Amino acid sequence: xxxxxxxxxxxxxxxxxxxxxxxxxxxxxxxxxxxxxxxxxxxxxxxxxxxxxxxxxxxxxxxxxxxxxxxxxxxxxxxxxxxxxxxxxxxxxxxxxxxxxxxxxxxxxxxxxxx
Amino acid sequence: xxxxxxxxxxxxxxxxxxxxxxxxxxxxxxxxxxxxxxxxxxxxxxxxxxxxxxxxxxxxxxxxxxxxxxxxxxxxxxxxxxxxxxxxxxxxxxxxxxxxxxxxxxx
Numbered sequence: 001x002x003x004x005x006x007x008x009x010x011x012x013x014x015x016x017x018x019x020x021x022x023x024x025x026x027x028x029x030x031x032x033x034x035x036x037x038x039x040x041x042x043x044x045x046x047x048x049x050x051x052x053x054x055x056x057x058x059x060x061x062x063x064x065x066x067x068x069x070x071x072x073x074x075x076x077x078x079x080x081x082x083x084x085x086x087x088x089x090x091x092x093x094x095x096x097x098x099x100x101x102x103x104x105x106x107x108x109x110x111x112x113x114x115x
Numbered sequence: 116x117x118x119x120x121x122x123x124x125x126x127x128x129x130x131x132x133x134x135x136x137x138x139x140x141x142x143x144x145x146x147x148x149x150x151x152x153x154x155x156x157x158x159x160x161x162x163x164x165x166x167x168x169x170x171x172x173x174x175x176x177x178x179x180x181x182x183x184x185x186x187x188x189x190x191x192x193x194x195x196x197x198x199x200x201x202x203x204x205x206x207x208x209x210x211x212x213x214x215x216x217x218x219x220x221x222x
Contacts, residue, residue, distance in 0.1 A: 043203075050208060056208075088156060102163065104148070
């Protein structure tokens with residue numbers, strides 16, 4: 001199993017550009033999550049999904065959109081990129097036991113810089 | 116006040132020392148997670164606890180639900196244990212993250 005994969009690994013955007021961060025998992029996990037980690041800080045939840053077709057906002061959803069059309073994929077869309085979105089983005093997944101209280105498996109991260 | 120507090124923020128120790136990292140939380144949770152973030156950025160889940168104690172190799176995690184406190188212990192620490200250790204509390208499908216403890220183990 002590849003686990004959780006993310007593409008791209010690195011990206012530089014100009015202010016106002018848009019892009020999609022890709023995330024896929026091959027573990028048949030129901031739950032998927034997007035986090036951002038700013039330099040020297042902890043992770044903050046952007047969006048999460050408890051299954052295909054179901055998404056919900058986390059702590060910092062503004063400026064982002066998500067969709068979950070399949071169990072495997074959970075892309076994160078940035079519209080009108082701003083310097084405040086410069087961060088490392090992590091995707092994670094879990095089986096979805098006990099309201100999400102189970103082990104999360106993380107992708108390698110995408111380092112995004114907005115200039 | 117953060118809902119999940121870790122201490123210390125930074126820790127430097129000599130190889131072989133016994134390490135303890137503490138985590139306190141102020142919210143009702145369904146489980147407490149300990150994770151490790153490598154210097155290269157990768158994140159790995161170490162433990163998930165809802166009660167008692169778990170052990171994996173040189174790592175031991177404990178939780179006291181009544182006191183809302185958890186500890187991560189590392190016995191016989193090694194330079195390869197140098198990483199950021201994070202505790203996170205599960206609540207309503209979400210993890211509430213602590214700020215992390217940056218640990219450096221010197222040979």
